[in-house]
Amino acid sequence: MATLNFALVNTTGSNNVYAYITGQAIDNNNALFLLQADGKTAYFPTSPSSTLTALSQDCAIPLGASGSTKTVTIPHIAGGRIWFVRDGKLTFYVNPGPALVEPSSSNPSDPNYNLYWDFCEFTWNSAQLYVNITDVDFVSLPIALALTNTSGVTQTVQGLPPGGLDTICTALRTQNSKDGAGWDKLIISKNGANLRAVSPNTGITLNNSLFKSYYxxxxxxxxxxxxxxxxxxxxxxxxxxxxxxxxxxxxxxxxxxxxxxxxxxxxxxxxxxxxxxxxxxxxxxxxxxxxxxxxxxxxxxxxxxxxxxxxxxxxxxxxVTNHYARICHATTINGRGYAFPYDDVGPSGGTDQSGSVFDGSPKLLTVTVGGLTNAVSENTVSETVPQSSVPPPVPKKPSRLAGLKNVWHKFSHS
The missing domain is CATH 3.30.920.50 (Beta-1,3-glucanase, C-terminal domain)
Incomplete structure (x- = not known):
């Protein structure tokens, strides 16, 4: 069975950071897949008899002290996510199907709601590895990507800088002071500190009177x-x-x-x-x-x-515009990263905004959580990816990315 290494780098400043990897195992009839805590053993949950059944295996992959790198090994995966959580562990459940109950950024009763967590998304099949960062639902922890192929060429998406969330939240408050539209209501805090900034679409889920007639x-x-x-x-x-x-x-x-x-x-x-x-x-x-x-x-x-x-x-x-998307792009180091579901739309031959890397011959994917602290290496290709080379948008579920052909399994706790 084909496998590929991912290097997960912790630059958060915390020594208590975990990763989770989920998706559908292409070479196992698209079975629900999670990677176990050792970073190499597959876990295929079976269909439980009731909803909100706990996982039977430990899937929290410890990244080690800040500055450490943890290398994990994955098989071909569709609809994949790499989740990161700082200073805690995430709770996943399985529903009959089996279907994975993922952490929610829009349900205050979700056990993960008050934790610092975020994710990036990927699909790896026989044709290519495609990976992107995303602010479509919310933004919290900075995530950066570097994909090196077998020829030694590296593509990067640098993502948010360290402290990027605070920069975004400050800008949202500033925008709200200008137009009073409710941008500050997108900020979720914990003990007086910024926890995440949610997208307008997620914000409307939390408060259906928000942005009612904005456009x-x-x-x-x-x-x-x-x-x-x-x-x-x-x-x-x-x-x-x-x-x-x-x-x-x-x-x-x-x-x-x-x-x-x-x-x-x-x-x-x-x-x-x-x-x-x-x-x-x-x-x-x-x-x-x-x-x-x-x-x-x-x-x-x-x-x-x-x-x-x-x-x-x-x-x-x-x-009158999507100021959340404007601010997210202005804050990322190179301006790239999904900020709404069709953010991969652009002029043919223009600059990609979607924050994706992809290659038909991948060797190593490096995912850094916490923000980049070093300059991009000399062999890294240009950050300006021609729009014509980006996989075209396809119809998708709400708040999911146009470049990935994923089916996400959600369950409401409300």
Whole structure:
């Protein structure tokens, strides 16, 4: 069975950090997979008779003292996650299926809610290893990636610097002082310290009155503009360029009888509800991804061609925009990292924003939790990854990443 090494590096300053690795074992009929505490033994939970059944094996992988590196070995995995927790241990459960009950950042009754934890996501199959950091649901612990292939070339995503969470929380408070929209409500604290900053979509889950009509005026302006102008969307797929104008209250496209009602703020932040719900029509779903990205970045009033013709410096310039995403990108060392589900949308040949690394011939993945303390090595490739080389967006579940074809098993404690 094929295996691959991951090097997990602890730079948190804490000597009490654990990792967990979960996913679906591709070479074992996609069975639910966790790695045991020794970092090399697979654990395949069986279907329990009741919900919220405790794991029968210890899957908390100790990383050792700050500055230490723990090397683990994994098989081919789909829908993988590498979880990190500082100063505690995470609690996972198994439901009938079996289905894994993951830690929740949006359920205050979850046993992990008041812990410092975070994760990155990956899929490793016979074609490639694909890994990304993510702020789609929340941001807490800094995570950085370095993927070295068999030719010795390394790709990196540097992620948040040490103390990045505090920087983000300060910026959210500053933004709220400007517009009073509720950005400070995205900050979750513990004993007066910042625990995490959640995304607007997660924030709405915690408080359904948050951002209730935040985008309404901007959406009205977009609809007014395209009542007389023509919007062109490059699907970056077989349909190529498609055009649309507004009539009878809908944004109507010239192909496939595709149209959109005005999206709500919740639709825009989730990328997957209401007007932006997954349709199963590949052309419409490609358009949806690009519209959702343009609304989050607030570029539809300044550019009639989406996503081509855009540059990163034009993103988030309107006063009504996804300021959480803006702040996350501004805080990461190189500006890369998923901040909303379709953050991997971008102009062909443009700069990738998604914070991913991928290679068909991987040798070692190094994941650093706590923030990078050293400069990038000389053999590291450029951080500017051409957008055309990034796996294209695909329809996905809410608050999950467009570049990964994952099925996540969740259970509500409420």
């Amino acid at each position: 309404d005026a901007y959406v009205d302006q977009v609809w007014s503009k395209y009542a007389s102008d023509t919007l062109t969307v490059n699907t970056q797929a077989a349909a190529g360029d498609v055009t649309a104008t507004v009539s009878n209250g809908k944004l109507n496209f010239s192909t496939g009888n595709i149209s959109y009602n005005q999206p709500s703020t919740a639709d825009i932040f989730s990328n997957s509800s209401g007007a932006f719900a997954v349709s199963g029509d590949s052309t419409k779903d490609a358009i949806t991804a690009r519209l959702a990205a343009a609304f989050n970045r607030s570029t539809l009033l300044t550019n009639t061609k989406q996503p081509n013709g855009e540059v990163v410096s034009n993103y988030y310039q309107n006063s």
